[in-house]
Amino acid sequence: MIFEETIAAIATPPGQGGIGIVRISGPEALEIAREVFVFPGNRTYPFKDRYLHYGKVRDSDNRIIDEVLLTYMKAPRSYTAEDVVEIHCHGGIISVNNILQEVIKRGARLALPGEFTKRAFLNGRIDLAQAEAVMDLVSAKTEKSARISANQIVGSLSEKIGTIRERLLALMAHIEVTIDYPEEDIDEPMIFSIRDGIGEIIGEIERLLRTAEEGKIIRQGIKVVIVGKTNVGKSSLLNALLRENRAIVTDIPGTTRDIIEDFINIRGIAVRIVDTAGIRETPDQIERIGIQRSRQNMDEADLVIMVIDSSEPLGCEDMEILEHIRDKKALILLNKIDKTPVLTRKDVVEELGGDIPVVNTSLTLGTGIDKVEDMIYTMFFKGEIEADHDVTVTNIRHQEALIRAQSQLQDLIEGLDTQMPLDIVSIDLRGALDALGSITGETVTDDLIDKIFSEFCLGK
Numbered sequence: 001m002i003f004e005e006t007i008a009a010i011a012t013p014p015g016q017g018g019i020g021i022v023r024i025s026g027p028e029a030l031e032i033a034r035e036v037f038v039f040p041g042n043r044t045y046p047f048k049d050r051y052l053h054y055g056k057v058r059d060s061d062n063r064i065i066d067e068v069l070l071t072y073m074k075a076p077r078s079y080t081a082e083d084v085v086e087i088h089c090h091g092g093i094i095s096v097n098n099i100l101q102e103v104i105k106r107g108a109r110l111a112l113p114g115e116f117t118k119r120a121f122l123n124g125r126i127d128l129a130q131a132e133a134v135m136d137l138v139s140a141k142t143e144k145s146a147r148i149s150a151n152q153i154v155g156s157l158s159e160k161i162g163t164i165r166e167r168l169l170a171l172m173a174h175i176e177v178t179i180d181y182p183e184e185d186i187d188e189p190m191i192f193s194i195r196d197g198i199g200e201i202i203g204e205i206e207r208l209l210r211t212a213e214e215g216k217i218i219r220q221g222i223k224v225v226i227v228g229k230t231n232v233g234k235s236s237l238l239n240a241l242l243r244e245n246r247a248i249v250t251d252i253p254g255t256t257r258d259i260i261e262d263f264i265n266i267r268g269i270a271v272r273i274v275d276t277a278g279i280r281e282t283p284d285q286i287e288r289i290g291i292q293r294s295r296q297n298m299d300e301a302d303l304v305i306m307v308i309d310s311s312e313p314l315g316c317e318d319m320e321i322l323e324h325i326r327d328k329k330a331l332i333l334l335n336k337i338d339k340t341p342v343l344t345r346k347d348v349v350e351e352l353g354g355d356i357p358v359v360n361t362s363l364t365l366g367t368g369i370d371k372v373e374d375m376i377y378t379m380f381f382k383g384e385i386e387a388d389h390d391v392t393v394t395n396i397r398h399q400e401a402l403i404r405a406q407s408q409l410q411d412l413i414e415g416l417d418t419q420m421p422l423d424i425v426s427i428d429l430r431g432a433l434d435a436l437g438s439i440t441g442e443t444v445t446d447d448l449i450d451k452i453f454s455e456f457c458l459g460k
């Protein structure tokens with residue numbers, strides 16, 4: 001594929017830093033570089049492929065914008081597989097923006113989010129799963145998710161999908177031979193061997209799908225919402241988990257009126273912790289809005305942690321919240337166990353009539369925090385994924401495609417078992433091949449491609 005337009009963008013994040021990079025890709029990249037860049041002593045040299053060139057960037061009035069290093073990567077050995085020029089200037093907002101403006105004046109167009117990576121995909125340098133992994137690596141919040149994405153960029157998932165597809169194609173060839181020569185008797189042993197082959201492939205897809213639940217958690221993290229009535233220790237829990245005094249803690253009920261949230265890393269899993277306003281009847285309008293937000297957040301949580309003051313009997317606000325979390329993934333903290341406890345685990349379990357895990361804590365003394373972290377981790381993660389070597393499915397789109405492929409293959413086996421004509425059976429096989437091909441991008445629509453890349457960040 002050849003794109004006529006040359007695109008450009010700032011590839012580094014906005015703000016002050018050591019260097020900032022303007023990236024240019026497309027047929028005009030080299031020409032634009034010649035126009036904006038001056039070698040020392042105003043001399044002219046050819047740009048050498050894959051070398052760093054020292055010089056200055058000047059504007060159209062010949063004024064120097066910055067002292068820079070410039071690299072030229074000749075097509076097709078570049079990120080986009082097109083001619084790429086990167087100008088490394090001093091970090092900061094002004095210099096990079098001025099250089100970008102100059103580049104645009106000389107004929108480049110501002111790149112859309114993800115457009116460089118999209119070109120790399122459309123030019124066939126990487127497949128869709130690899131492109132998606134680039135974005136995952138850029139947005140990874142933990143070591144574990146970064147490692148999985150890095151494996152996927154070099155093609156671990158694509159390779160696995162590729163082998164499965166090849167095996168399906170071989171089976172397809174067998175079926176087609178039989179369809180093409182119907183006069184020859186259907187070869188029973190061959191049908192059996194096709195059936196076996198499909199069975200094995202279903203097993204492999206199953207193994208991949210088993211990594212998907214945890215894979216998704218590694219990639220996206222989880223949202224944990226702390227709820228409870230006022231003054232039970234919710235903000236103290238947030239602070240304890242973050243190991244800093246992020247939320248204001250006082251003995252005045254209604255101290256937290258808005259939602260406070262932050263990220264923590266629990267053994268490689270990004271956990272978004274949300275502290276909420278305590279649920280109670282209140283005349284305070286701001287607090288009431290906060291309480292409304294508490295309820296909303298509770299509904300969107302992957303895990304709800306309910307904090308209960310164990311030194312007081314259960315109140316009607318506690319009952320209301322317990323009712324709310326009954327059919328949710330939840331964890332209950334019986335806090336303030338340093339005081340004289342009135343409530344025990346048994347009281348709570350009886351009230352709920354179900355088994356939700358309960359941990360005793362004293363957040364002022366720091367007792368039980370490790371246990372809470374352990375519980376959060378094990379409630380989501382059984383540790384089945386070894387981020388280092390396993391092929392892990394982390395993306396919902398890939399998971400859905402695998403499920404589609406699997407169900408088509410199951411239909412196929414059923415077809416074989418009920419002696420359906422082979423040309424009908426082969427439709428299922430094609431369906432499975434298409435579903436798998438959508439993961440790597442062999443069989444996807446332009447709309448889907450646009451949608452995937454529009455979620456990328458600028459300059460990538």
Ligand SMILES: Nc1nc2c(ncn2[C@@H]2O[C@H](COP(=O)(O)OP(=O)(O)O)[C@@H](O)[C@H]2O)c(=O)[nH]1
Binds near residue numbers: 229236237255335337
């Ligand atoms: N004795 C005791 N007091 C606690 C404990 N946890 C929190 N508190 C106190 O309870 C009050 C309310 O705490 P806070 O975290 O603001 O509760 P929130 O309203 O639920 O956010 C504060 O005075 C805390 O110091 C605990 O484990 N033991």
Ligand SMILES: [Mg+2]
Binds near residue numbers: 234247248255256277
């Ligand atoms: Mg609070």
